[in-house]
Amino acid sequence: MQISAKLRIATIAAATTALMSTATLFGANAQETYRIGYAISKTGPGAPGAATSTTPNYEMWVKEINDAGGLKVGDKQIPIEVVEYDDRSSSEEAVRAVERLINQDKVDFILSPWGTGMNLAVAPILDRAGYAHLAGTAVTDKAPQLAQRWKNSYWLLGTGEQYAVEMAEFLKGLKDAGKINDKVAMIAVADGFGIELSKAGRAALEDRDFDLVYDKTYPLGSQDLATIVNDIKSLGADTFVAFSYPPGTLGLTEQSRVLGFNPKVFYAGVGTAFPLYKDRFGADAEGVVSLGGASENDPKIADYIKRHIAFAGREPDRWASIVNWASLQSLQQAIERAGSTDREAVNAELAKGGFDTILGTYKPGDQTFWQVGQWQDGKFVGVAPTSMEGAHELVFPKPAWKGAN
Amino acid sequence: MTPFLKPDFIRPVAIGAAIFAALAFLPSLVDSYYMSLAISVVSFAVLATAWSMFSGPTRYISLATVVFFGIGAYTVAVLGEVMAFPLVLLCAGLAGTVVALLVGFSTLRLAGVYFVIFTFGLTELVRQVVSWYEVNVTREMGRYVFLDITQNDIYWQLLALFAVLLLTGFVLGRSRLGFALRIIGEDETVAKHCGIDVTRVKVALFVLSALFMTLTGAIIAPRWTYIDPVIAFNPMLSFQVVIMALLGGPRRLLGPLLGVIPLTLLFEVLTASFPNHFSILLGCVFMVIVYLLPGGVVGLYEKYRAPKKRTLSTDTETTRKSGEKTA
Numbered sequence: 001m002q003i004s005a006k007l008r009i010a011t012i013a014a015a016t017t018a019l020m021s022t023a024t025l026f027g028a029n030a031q032e033t034y035r036i037g038y039a040i041s042k043t044g045p046g047a048p049g050a051a052t053s054t055t056p057n058y059e060m061w062v063k064e065i066n067d068a069g070g071l072k073v074g075d076k077q078i079p080i081e082v083v084e085y086d087d088r089s090s091s092e093e094a095v096r097a098v099e100r101l102i103n104q105d106k107v108d109f110i111l112s113p114w115g116t117g118m119n120l121a122v123a124p125i126l127d128r129a130g131y132a133h134l135a136g137t138a139v140t141d142k143a144p145q146l147a148q149r150w151k152n153s154y155w156l157l158g159t160g161e162q163y164a165v166e167m168a169e170f171l172k173g174l175k176d177a178g179k180i181n182d183k184v185a186m187i188a189v190a191d192g193f194g195i196e197l198s199k200a201g202r203a204a205l206e207d208r209d210f211d212l213v214y215d216k217t218y219p220l221g222s223q224d225l226a227t228i229v230n231d232i233k234s235l236g237a238d239t240f241v242a243f244s245y246p247p248g249t250l251g252l253t254e255q256s257r258v259l260g261f262n263p264k265v266f267y268a269g270v271g272t273a274f275p276l277y278k279d280r281f282g283a284d285a286e287g288v289v290s291l292g293g294a295s296e297n298d299p300k301i302a303d304y305i306k307r308h309i310a311f312a313g314r315e316p317d318r319w320a321s322i323v324n325w326a327s328l329q330s331l332q333q334a335i336e337r338a339g340s341t342d343r344e345a346v347n348a349e350l351a352k353g354g355f356d357t358i359l360g361t362y363k364p365g366d367q368t369f370w371q372v373g374q375w376q377d378g379k380f381v382g383v384a385p386t387s388m389e390g391a392h393e394l395v396f397p398k399p400a401w402k403g404a405n
Numbered sequence: 406m407t408p409f410l411k412p413d414f415i416r417p418v419a420i421g422a423a424i425f426a427a428l429a430f431l432p433s434l435v436d437s438y439y440m441s442l443a444i445s446v447v448s449f450a451v452l453a454t455a456w457s458m459f460s461g462p463t464r465y466i467s468l469a470t471v472v473f474f475g476i477g478a479y480t481v482a483v484l485g486e487v488m489a490f491p492l493v494l495l496c497a498g499l500a501g502t503v504v505a506l507l508v509g510f511s512t513l514r515l516a517g518v519y520f521v522i523f524t525f526g527l528t529e530l531v532r533q534v535v536s537w538y539e540v541n542v543t544r545e546m547g548r549y550v551f552l553d554i555t556q557n558d559i560y561w562q563l564l565a566l567f568a569v570l571l572l573t574g575f576v577l578g579r580s581r582l583g584f585a586l587r588i589i590g591e592d593e594t595v596a597k598h599c600g601i602d603v604t605r606v607k608v609a610l611f612v613l614s615a616l617f618m619t620l621t622g623a624i625i626a627p628r629w630t631y632i633d634p635v636i637a638f639n640p641m642l643s644f645q646v647v648i649m650a651l652l653g654g655p656r657r658l659l660g661p662l663l664g665v666i667p668l669t670l671l672f673e674v675l676t677a678s679f680p681n682h683f684s685i686l687l688g689c690v691f692m693v694i695v696y697l698l699p700g701g702v703v704g705l706y707e708k709y710r711a712p713k714k715r716t717l718s719t720d721t722e723t724t725r726k727s728g729e730k731t732a
Contacts, residue, residue, distance in 0.1 A: 099437055099441040
């Protein structure tokens with residue numbers, strides 16, 4: 001009897017607290033805010049990627065704006081309020097979470113989820129409801145068609161093809177200068193990204209009279225790639241290209257180092273531009289080529305990296321993070337330029353472009369960022385397109401591995 | 406008079422038809438968020454009921470739900486833009502049936518935990534085969550589904566599918582096949598002695614249940630726009646279906662529905678209110694369910710409303726005894 005009475009009191013106390021906190025929440029709603037919503041993979045296979053390229057940027061952006069008093073809309077300062085959900089890396093959850101953001105939470109703007117699949121799942125819903133879609137982490141060859149299909153959608157990372165073509169073009173420059181032979185060994189991870197890039201890369205390299213002496217895929221999750229490295233080593237290719245994912249990228253680098261496979265050009269895939277690559281390989285990262293890149297000498301980028309470290313406790317990756325940040329800067333300026341939180345006015349401003357961002361003057365969807373980068377003196381710098389301002393000279397040939405010998 | 410014209414057949418079917426007709430008007434009453442919730446409830450209702458149709462009476466715990474669901478979704482991704490949607494559904498149904506037949510004949514001789522492990526492994530197997538095919542043959546990993554099928558269309562299709570499923574289950578429960586299946590569930594040896602072709606009955610039911618799962622996947626696929634093997638064959642779905650069916654009570658036709666509705670709503674509330682603590686809270690809820698409701702919602706209902714009718718367990722006793730006598 002004694003215990004159950006206590007339990008009852010505890011229950012009533014808990015219920016009252018819950019009610020009171022709900023009341024406080026409603027109280028907060030009475031104040032004018034700009035409501036931003038997003039559903040992102042906090043759990044499941046997409047979680048590590050989301051936590052690297054997307055979530056820290058969203059959180060840092062909201063915090064910086066709110067610390068400054070909020071968005072400047074007309075003559076008012078409006079703070080940002082965030083509604084966030086976990087899509088648990090499931091398309092169905094992402095679809096429902098976005099429906100909830102639109103119909104229940106009635107948010108003013110919805111930021112994109114992580115990954116190609118999730119972004120494509122929510123795109124039609126956002127379009128139908130009149131929300132703009134800054135798809136920050138989708139790489140798809142359909143990007144141009146998608147942008148036409150859904151008028152207010154922006155596919156920030158572009159197509160897989162563009163990275164492959166830019167790389168092939170860059171290699172052609174080296175071949176024409178007589179620096180490398182025409183033999184290329186190419187491998188790819190058997191997953192959406194690897195398949196799309198290797199397909200485009202195969203065509204682009206063959207168009208430029210390269211001879212693909214090795215062209216295979218390896219399964220996602222496989223880290224023991226010594227056999228592949230050994231096979232390739234004897235083929236006499238000056239160029240090694242791997243469209244790999246982070247575990248494979250690390251495994252390939254490690255095994256090439258152990259087996260002494262040191263081609264003149266060593267191109268590895270996603271993960272190379274991550275800070276952890278440099279941490280793991282130290283001086284041996286020097287000369288490794290990959291996709292992405294950052295103009296770290298550019299004060300804006302350097303400042304962004306510094307703020308990101310201070311906020312999240314780690315460096316941003318040198319590819320999607322930078323593009324995502326530029327899109328968030330664009331959004332802020334679009335709202336402030338529109339002078340209103342009206343969705344259509346903001347969408348119209350976004351479509352005009354001309355925003356001042358860490359990527360310079362930018363319109364979401366512009367592919368004005370580095371397609372090929374290289375580790376040079378502990379920084380992952382951009383080397384191609386060579387026409388871009390601040391392009392670094394390639395360190396060539398790749399220096400010998402030091403660590404494992 | 407055929408058995409289908411008896412009042413104890415007509416009455417439930419008429420009531421069911423009236424309820425489904427009323428549910429068909431839901432889209433004109435609520436906004437698209439509630440529609441997406443309704444789609445979730447109906448799709449899980451079909452999956453859990455179809456799962457129970459086979460697993461309830463036979464007591465084979467199948468973790469292959471997502472295999473068939475994914476096959477349905479993939480068929481739409483491959484054929485969606487080639488032919489009319491009803492034809493695509495037909496092809497999906499065929500594909501699901503063929504796979505279910507293959508799987509059924511090769512594995513339904515396995516018993517107990519071996520079957521559970523096999524069905525779980527099957528998900529991985531099918532996912533890898535599809536990946537291999539896409540990597541080496543089509544050289545495109547993801548597929549796009551651009552179909553002009555609205556959320557309401559999906560809802561109506563799922564509702565119709567659920568109606569057909571319940572009717573099938575209802576007819577089945579009154580048929581010789583359903584009776585045979587119940588005997589197998591109680592004691593396979595007895596069933597064999599009664600002259601039942603155990604394997605064929607099990608395979609037939611497995612295929613039927615798989616067919617409904619496949620169609621669910623096919624109907625829901627246009628909602629996702631983009632499908633790759635990881636998205637289509639997500640093993641979480643199989644577990645969710647098992648949990649929902651077990652919570653409701655898999656041995657009654659409407660039992661799974663009693664698990665689907667509260668759990669779908671619970672998932673929704675947890676996701677919406679505690680996005681960062683979803684997994685922990687879900688775990689706690691499951692523990693509560695297992696401790697407080699070991700027999701599922703149906704079990705609770707039966708416990709507090711002492712049944713007047715002969716229950717399944719007395720049936721069992723009789724069958725067991727007669728079985729022992731025969732043996």
